[in-house]
Amino acid sequence: VILWCLLDSDIELFTRCLVGKRIASLSGKVVWITGASSGIGKALAIELAKNGVKLVLTARRGAELENVKRECLTQSGGKLQPIDILVMQMDMTEIARHQQFFDHVLQHFGRLDILVNNAGRSQRANWEDISIKVDQDLFQLDVFSVVNLSRIAVRYFKGANVRGHIAVTSSTAGLVPVPNSASYTGAKHSIHGYFGALQTENPGLDVTIFCPGPTFSEFLQEAYTDREGVKYGESVRPTDKRMTAERCAHLFAVALANKLHINWVGLFPISLLAYVCLYFPNIRVLIVKYVGLGGLKKIRDSN
Template sequence: MFFTAIGIGVFVYGVVFSVLACLADCDVELWLYEKLGKSPRRLKGKVVFITGASSGIGEHTAYSLAKFGVKLALAARRPHELQRVKNKCLELSKGQLEDKDVLTIPMDVTDCSSHKRHFSMAVNHFGKVDILLNNAGRSQRAEWDATELAVDHQLFELNVFAVVNLTRVAMEHFNAMGQGHVAVVSSLAGIIGAPHSGTYTGSKHAIHGYFNSLRIENIRKKLNVTLLCPGPTFTNFLGEAFTGKIGQKLNSSTDPKDKRMTAERCGYLNAVALVNKTRESWMGVFPIIPFTYIGIYFPIIFNCALQILGPEYLFKLRDSKKPDQNSHKD
């Protein structure tokens, strides 16, 4: 009777978990936190330093945080765009934030020699930084064997080494405070390999290696490490994406009819993950989340499915279209 009860419990758990994985636009843990966990309003008064804050996921995460009265240090290369985002943050805060509560920091994250100076600007202005959100980065569309090595170097400089160096700068501050929170916008491509994006996928897997290691080293300290893993999202990422040739941009765009998560929704889920201090959070519209669960927990089934469906299916899930082979090679 006892083992029968356990068996029934496991079966029910599996059914409920599977249903939630199919219905939710994020992993089940994050969905539960959104419904039952801490609200982002608990972050009110905290200071969050966001890189890549002038567009895309970084911009919309800033908006979501501003609505709850979170103080912001917005860093990116384009001063005018940063000012636009700042103005919007102040508007969305509905009086919770004053002009001094949103600091803009024009910054090229690939200039690692400037990281300490720029991070110190935020610390000196606010007196502290509570959360570092590493968001700046670029995607890629290219054939694996037609990618120039210089592209690998350049993409890793932005997506990996700049993130690691800025985090090490922030760690000095967090260690001095005795607590801190580091978050990185990774990708579901950092969990499951994405076709026609070998360098990008490699950079995101490297991020997971670096920051999982950081988390384990500090497991007994008051340091939280969060990996945020969005799937396909409506941003301008395809326009700036790397190809296989150095100095070349993809110069493509998303289609309004694509099956993607909105940047607004992604930004809000990021805020939920930050306040609940998750270790790793996935976001994506159906069938991205159940597909990721299968890839992680049922790799044999996943590989058999890919053998039948082909890599084109995975690419179509990601970009809502089949790959144009020529555009990735030239």
């Protein structure tokens, strides 16, 4: 228990940070990060750029992506040139255009080594109030667009006869059901099912499911609610007990370098809760009973 109090990740990831492959082992690789204009995606791009990783950066906000590219070039310390970072303005929900974007990546770099599916939105809403259209819209972005782009990548890896790597930003909500985020929790559990099945069917493919806990980012502003087209619109407080996006990105990069399958990160008690719910699922019922809904909300919101 003391170890869980001190760690901000699962034990496997903590160990690899100490004795595993360095992030620099990815130098020269081509990594595509979706949702790269802010938050974890932006921080991961910068972390990889520092280690000489060539990047494909996509998101809906083109101007923000250009800013990220400039920061990546600066932080790379000369390891990367402008041609080593490809920026594409892309809406993940436009599934019919995924192949076009993928082909452009191959035209630019000649290959892709790692796809990091990071784009997505969270949610704040009561379970019974959620419109089914919100469920559909959230799954379209957080699940179906991710699966579609990944299928294109898997077909490419198999056709090129290379050992590819697919990564996805999930959430600790994919491990521990959280209150007032039912559609989001369901989507993340679905991601675990899809990508767990992918690894089972393709042992020659590396699959990383990365599960951040509460993290400083803009996710609450863009979060879905219970009504179609309505965003939550709130910001995280600087006093919240959240992991920084930079620390989260560093741990994500370590997971990629070491080709880990599933990892979770977050400040106490996130790691402890994840272990309990994974290995002792019936105890989760007792936790809900004794911690209460209010306590679980405080943990989720890092109060």
